[in-house]
């Protein structure tokens with residue numbers, strides 16, 4: 001006797017343990033298998049781009065903290081670069097080094113969180129997550145040293161950074177930077193060889209290089225497919241052209257590759273920070289930019305390689321003290337383009353894993 | 368046949384005799400009931416309280432595994448935390464979804480808890496303390512524990528919630544599958560000990576069966592952790608996927624009951640594993656058997672916690688594949704191996720000497736490793752070597768555009 | 770493969786369980802449970818002598834029932850906290866802070882004070898409300914203050930039951946403990962002022978200024994010759 005079955009539609013989210021915020025997936029399941037996915041977002045929409053039009057250039061820095069709140073330093077950097085391009089301000093060299101250090105620290109902290117949450121989505125009972133958070137906490141301590149806040153840093157200003165790092169910052173940075181590789185080793189021995197992780201992530205949610213490029217995906221997800229493309233190399237900003245680092249790529253483009261690329265990127269970040277510590281010159285940390293910047297009419301786009309991908313700000317100025325238009329290219333948002341293609345055909349458990357491996361942050365998706 | 372002994376300090380027979388002596392003759396026929404109620408009262412209370420202590424233990428240990436402190440505010444080392452939890456659960460609103468199937472929704476928590484309590488009846492806690500010495504003890508355990516499948520399905524179906532339904536469906540498929548390797552894993556023990564009674568199995572373990580048949584132990588512990596839905600097989604709840612699985616809609620004390628059943632399961636599993644594989648109450652002499660038993664149980668429970676703190680969970684189809692392709696075959700190999708060895712090493716009286724047990728364990732360990740390697744090769748994903756990453760030519764797109 | 774990775778993972782977690790240095794939560798605030806050895810050390814005795822002299826306390830500590838007040842976790846002196854430190858004698862009522870705040874949550878009402886303003890005196894501040902319920906502690910107001918009158922605070926325990934209580938007015942600002950954060954105040958850094966010092970030293974309005982007030986003759990020299 002044939003049993004009549006019909007697909008069932010389930011709303012995953014907006015309140016769901018593994019949607020990383022208030023994301024909603026309307027999923028059609030055939031038993032356990034995903035037939036169709038419709039992502040629904042906008043629950044965290046705060047109108048950042050519109051708000052920016054009524055803020056002065058410095059005030060917008062505080063808004064950018066709240067985009068990708070796991071790596072607010074990268075957001076600050078991208079925005080500040082765009083404004084500097086727009087207003088023709090040149091940041092002193094020391095400021096550039098400090099900003100690169102901050103951005104790389106932010107990358108490490110964001111990738112640690114991504115890895116931890118991926119493991120949580122895989123069902124490890126919060127242990128790797130807590131280990132990741134333990135190390136992330138030390139990086140946040142560094143941010144607190146620099147600017148007095150841990151998440152919403154607002155540290156960078158057009159033309160430099162707000163304050164010179166305190167004296168105890170450099171030894172602390174060196175110590176943490178030296179500790180981190182051992183910590184990554186430990187994390188890898190907990191995760192990378194684990195057969196269950198391998199069984200759950202290898203060849204799951206694979207995406208091809210062509211598809212990734214067509215969907216305009218960037219960041220670790222693109223690099224996991226083998227495309228060695230990184231804004232830091234392709235279009236060097238700040239002082240990245242003076243630094244020596246590799247761009248890790250993956251072989252297949254599956255969930256496991258994304259995890260591996262993130263781990264290797266963290267190791268590269270440690271390398272970059274080490275070089276920066278050696279090279280940072282003395283000197284001013286902030287160019288003489290006015291508080292109310294009046295950018296000349298025109299537009300500018302600046303992108304950085306954020307932890308999630310190419311993070312860009314497009315600013316249009318009409319000569320006023322606030323921008324005429326501010327457009328944010330949010331990598332998390334654009335990386336979601338291929339979500340449906342990645343998910344269809346996989347099981348429910350894989351759905352959570354693949355979505356977790358994309359590492360979206362809803363503050364950035366909804367802006 | 369084994370004669371039914373009733374020699375314990377805490378068993379049904381002596382309780383009944385005690386009440387027969389105490390009560391006047393005219394009330395003799397009530398002695399049975401009074402004894403039964405007394406015993407039930409003691410068992411339920413002791414088990415519930417042990418479970419309360421166990422929840423504290425689990426949370427503390429998990430906390431320490433994760434570098435946290437765990438509950439520590441309320442009472443010595445936070446030991447009164449379960450009471451606080453209980454009060455919280457009791458004062459919560461008891462909600463039943465409007466479209467729920469009320470009968471199955473309300474009955475499920477009870478059905479989930481009572482088989483776990485029943486199992487306790489046949490476990491020998493000490494050389495002379497056991498509740499009932501059933502001569503088919505292990506069969507009873509296997510039969511009674513499989514009732515929880517129904518309870519979970521009732522809970523999932525009754526709550527009329529899609530998450531709960533998914534969890535319950537997974538649960539039923541998984542629990543039914545893992546009954547098979549669990550039973551087969553036990554067969555090895557039965558062949559070696561030649562008895563179905565739990566206390567006889569303990570007596571037979573001159574060498575703990577964990578050493579004699581590692582394969583059987585692995586199969587049993589894997590199947591048992593699937594039966595009670597612990598990592599890496601916690602598909603029924605799968606909190607990152609299903610929210611809370613079959614108990615999504617439960618609140619207040621009904622949730623408390625589910626919680627109780629869930630947290631009692633590792634304890635009972637620990638007891639069964641101790642009895643079957645870790646030579647139960649036996650140990651060095653000055654320390655009494657009861658202490659050995661409790662210590663071994665907590666060692667098993669700790670090992671389960673350790674696994675829970677470390678490993679992620681498998682996907683539902685991988686779990687099923689593991690049961691049918693991996694554990695099932697391994698269990699058959701184990702049974703065959705033990706049967707052949709017993710036939711070879713058995714002396715005329717049907718006894719196996721300690722020395723031959725050691726020889727058997729040497730052989731079994733070697734074969735166990737071989738079987739695990741073989742199964743891993745068959746089940747494991749074929750091309751484990753990843754291709755070395757090759758930079759894709761597409762990356763140059765940007766440069767060409769310049 | 771073959772479960773080696775699984776066993777390695779178990780090794781990592783047990784290492785984290787055993788090694789005390791890997792504890793994540795080390796601070797318990799506001800009080801902390803303490804064991805007998807820790808208790809004896811706090812009293813400055815060796816544990817054995819302490820156990821002999823005060824067996825009751827030791828027993829209680831062994832049962833995990835003794836808790837001692839604990840210092841809160843140290844923030845960096847630059848920590849941007851609540852309870853703004855505001856020096857009314859430094860504030861001129863220029864309202865730069867109100868203007869620079871991205872959220873516009875500072876409300877300032879001034880009236881001319883009796884003394885002549887030309888001599889460098891100031892407006893009287895009638896209203897100075899900061900709605901810290903909406904404040905995001907970005908610190909732009911502090912950055913903007915040209916007279917070093919407004920500073921970020923160093924606390925974070927300002928929880929109230931209603932939102933209305935979160936509006937700090939001029940009296941609360943005056944009464945608040947003056948523990949300014951070092952954030953954007955290099956003069957405090959150079960004095961090595963730490964607002965989180967356990968002895969709770971407050972910074973006077975003399976400590977927080979960036980530069981001396983120019984003397985009358987200096988001012989005349991600068992401004993008179995323009």
Ligand code: SF4
Pocket residue numbers: 869870871872873874875899903904905906907908909910911
């Ligand atoms: S800290 Fe920021 S939000 Fe708060 S009052 Fe000052 S400028 Fe406004």
Ligand code: SF4
Pocket residue numbers: 859860861862863864865866867877913914915916917918919
């Ligand atoms: S606190 Fe500073 S910025 Fe605000 S009114 Fe007073 S002097 Fe002006």
